[in-house]
Amino acid sequence: MELIGKGSFTKCYLLPCKKKVLLETDDPVKECIGNGWFPNTPLFPKLETTDKGYLCKYYPKVRSLKKALKPSEYEKYKDLRDIFTNNWGGIKGYSHCRRDLGKVKNKTMRKHLLDAVDSLANYGDDMCFEISPRNVAVNNGKLVLLDCFFMSSRLAETRK
Numbered sequence: 001m002e003l004i005g006k007g008s009f010t011k012c013y014l015l016p017c018k019k020k021v022l023l024e025t026d027d028p029v030k031e032c033i034g035n036g037w038f039p040n041t042p043l044f045p046k047l048e049t050t051d052k053g054y055l056c057k058y059y060p061k062v063r064s065l066k067k068a069l070k071p072s073e074y075e076k077y078k079d080l081r082d083i084f085t086n087n088w089g090g091i092k093g094y095s096h097c098r099r100d101l102g103k104v105k106n107k108t109m110r111k112h113l114l115d116a117v118d119s120l121a122n123y124g125d126d127m128c129f130e131i132s133p134r135n136v137a138v139n140n141g142k143l144v145l146l147d148c149f150f151m152s153s154r155l156a157e158t159r160k
Contacts, residue, residue, distance in 0.1 A: 007147065008158045014058060024053040028123040029149045037119040039112045042142050059137030059144060070141040077143050079105050080131045092152060094125035101129065116149065126152045 001022060005012035009027035023030060032038060034047040034054050047054040062068040065077060083100055084091060091100045097117045104110035120127040128150050135147040 008155055009150075010147075015055075019058055020055050021058050022050070022053050023047070023056055026154075028151050028154055029120065029127075029147075030054055032119055032123060037122065039115040039119075041112045042139065043109060043112050043145055044116065045137075045144055045146060057139070059139060059146065062138050065133055065136070065138065068138040068141070069143055073138075073141060073143045076104075076106050076109055077131075077136065080148075084129065084131050091129040092126070094121055094127060097127055097129055120149060120151070124151055124153060128152050128155075 001013035001015060003011060004014045004021070010023050010025035010030065013022045013024070015022060030047060033044060034049045038044050045056050045059075047056050066074050069077060083103055087096075087100055091097050094117065098114060101113040101117060102110060104113060117127060129148055130150075131145070131148050135145070137144040137146050
């Protein structure tokens, strides 16, 4: 397996079939998704639990989100970026996530994001949201939020 990415919580390996990745992780957000607590929507990746971590579809990097996303999906991305940027580059904590992600213009995406925040509350109230081209993907022209949520307490533990 080829290591293709490494973050604070996760190592990502491309499987030989080149269609899936293995995520070796101790990320509570991935656990939440893998346990099926996140909304069942193409907005979030599907994770399959294994004894070595989580299997996920491989989303190749794209050169330009604007060109790769359908126009309506790019508008969703821009809306999330605007909300994120207007919060000085971070949305932190349960109440702020609910308040700020509750401003999302697209009603369906707003519901999915708020449901995700409520699911993460099972792990604590210190969830954070950040969005940039490096933590999103494109699947058939649709936006996928790969690593937009994290738990600040877990990040602090990792950095010690």
